[in-house]
Amino acid sequence: MKIGAVRGMRDILPEETPLWQKLEAEIRAAFALYGYREIRTPLVEEAGLFARGVGQATDLVHKEMYVFPDKKGLTLALRPEATASVVRAYIEHGLYAKGGVAKLYYFGPMFRYEKPQKGRSRQFHQYGVEALGSLDPALDAEVIDLAGYLMERLGLPREGLFLRINSIGCKEDRARYREALRDFFTPRAEELCADCRRRLSENPLRILDCKRGGCQPAIRAAPKSTDFLCAECRAHFQEVLAHLDRLGTPYELDHTLVRGLDYYTRTVFELASRDLGAQDALLGGGRYDDLAELLGGPPTPGVGFAGGMERLVLVLRDRAELELAGKLDVYVIPIGEEQEVKRAAVWAASQLRRAGLAVDVEYLGRSVRKATQVASRVARHALFLGPDELAQGVAKLKDLSSGEERPLKLENLGAAFQQKVRARG
Ligand SMILES: [Zn+2]
Ligand SMILES: [Zn+2]
Structure with a gap:
């Protein structure tokens, strides 16, 4: 009997690998210009890392993670994302003890048990950066600037890029916001899909992530997270935006942007291409100031982003700038x-x-x-x-x-x- 690749796991064939290599080289070069150095973490982690870091109730952990016992009965997971792993390594190796901001980047396969479709497979590849150790809003702006520079370097014109940004505040702000959303959505539960009704009790923030058409009118009318920011978080966000103005980076405030993972705090953003439609982001990221502490490390603010290689390959496959010789x-x-x-x-x-x-x-x-x-x-x-x-x-x-x-x-x-x-x- 013929054995094929596992559903959702894709071979990248020699016709395509030169483009992957070229993209990786450009991405590495861009990250290096901003002072990032590569970190390589294992594909396998304790499942608890993601349950604690990303959030037990998120779809990512709850529905999509590959979880399996090893021979000793330890519950392991194929990493569904890399930020939790990078922060784990940062704590484990005491990188904070070196002082300063740790600027780390990574490449590699991630695994999510999702419905395979065009441009989405169960093993997919991400590139990303994490800057750990500073609360400075200038660093949020620099990370966003890097994201924009990277896309320009890869041949996507600046005018065609579309930056959506929001602030979801600190833990305290989010608790207040969560209650406000619960109060708002509870009388409208009938208008929401079954998933959103579940989210209403688990984490109403997740409702804002819902892509179903029926949920959109309620989502559009929902309270805005920026109305629940404390003075500090409000000032932080204003300063991030002021930096973006100074950098000449246009942005759009998007109050429904909360990102699917629990660790985000304050700034969240997504970069999309206008040609491709804004709902399919090229990359996304934000701050995660509580994550290190959540994983048992010293309190360490962080900010970063991650993007999908498959998406880039789809977008850039036909671009002449990336014409490859290869003879x-x-x-x-x-x-x-x-x-x-x-x-x-x-x-x-x-x-x-x-x-x-x-x-x-x-x-x-x-x-x-x-x-x-x-x-x-x-x-x-x-x-x-x-x-x-x-x-x-x-x-x-x-x-x-x-x-x-x-x-x-x-x-x-x-x-x-x-x-x-x-x-x-
Ligand atoms: Zn706050
Ligand atoms: Zn919904």
């Missing part, structure tokens, strides 16, 4: 059946690679004509090696775009190739 330098074609020739061909490829050239060899024994056609598709040069050439200590190099042919000495082959090709200019 081999040389395709080596042995002529005839002689093992001596074949061995020389393999040896020649090995020499050329050591000179820094990307090389492949004709391994299928196709006719010279056929193999040359293949070479034209995948490489810039073909190198022919037959018994006659071998006897003279040379190979025949063909430039596949001009058709020009020249002999190439086998002695010091790598250097000889570099010299010939460079000499031509």
Whole structure:
């Protein structure tokens, strides 16, 4: 019986990986310019990390997390997101003891048991940053600025980007806001979907996340979180917005934006592309000032964002700016059946690679004509090696775009190739 990939788990094939690599390189470069360094955390964590950090009642933990016992009965989870892991590592390794702001970035697969659909799989990939250790609203603005810069760098014009922002306040503000939402939605429970009626008792903030059409009129009329901010949180938010104004970053206040995870405090934001419709964000993030303490660490404010690689790949696949070359330098074609020739061909490829050239060899024994056609598709040069050439200590190099042919000495082959090709200019 044929075994296929698990539902919702997708192979990323060689046609696509050059784009992934290019995107990853650009993202790393952008993060480095803002002072971030990479952290790599395990894919597997104790399930309790996410129950405590992200929130037991969130869909992410409650419905979508892959949870399984290990052989000792410990309850483990495939990470559904990375912020909780990064903060766990930050606490575990005492990164706070170094003082200053810890600026960390990550890449990697996350796992959520969701309904697979276009652009959404159960194993998906995120990139993200976390800045830990400062309450300064300037840092919120810098993180948002990084998000915008990243998208510009990837070729999405600034005018096409759409920043939605809100503040949900500190723990105390949120408690008051939650009560206000409960008071508001309880008499309207009949208008809400079944999920939202459950959220009404568990966490009415989550109702604002609901995408169902029937719930929207009630959501639009609901109280705004910004009306429940304490003086400090209000000042913080005003200062974040003032920074954005100074940076020339347009934004839209969105009072329904609360983000799906429990750890968020104060600033929350999403960056979307106008072309794609604002409901599908490219990335999202915010502050999480209580998370470190919630995970047993010293109180440490933090702010960050995460975005999906699959989404970027969909958006950028057709953009000319990311046009990728990816051709081999040389395709080596042995002529005839002689093992001596074949061995020389393999040896020649090995020499050329050591000179820094990307090389492949004709391994299928196709006719010279056929193999040359293949070479034209995948490489810039073909190198022919037959018994006659071998006897003279040379190979025949063909430039596949001009058709020009020249002999190439086998002695010091790598250097000889570099010299010939460079000499031509
Ligand atoms: Zn507050
Ligand atoms: Zn609903």
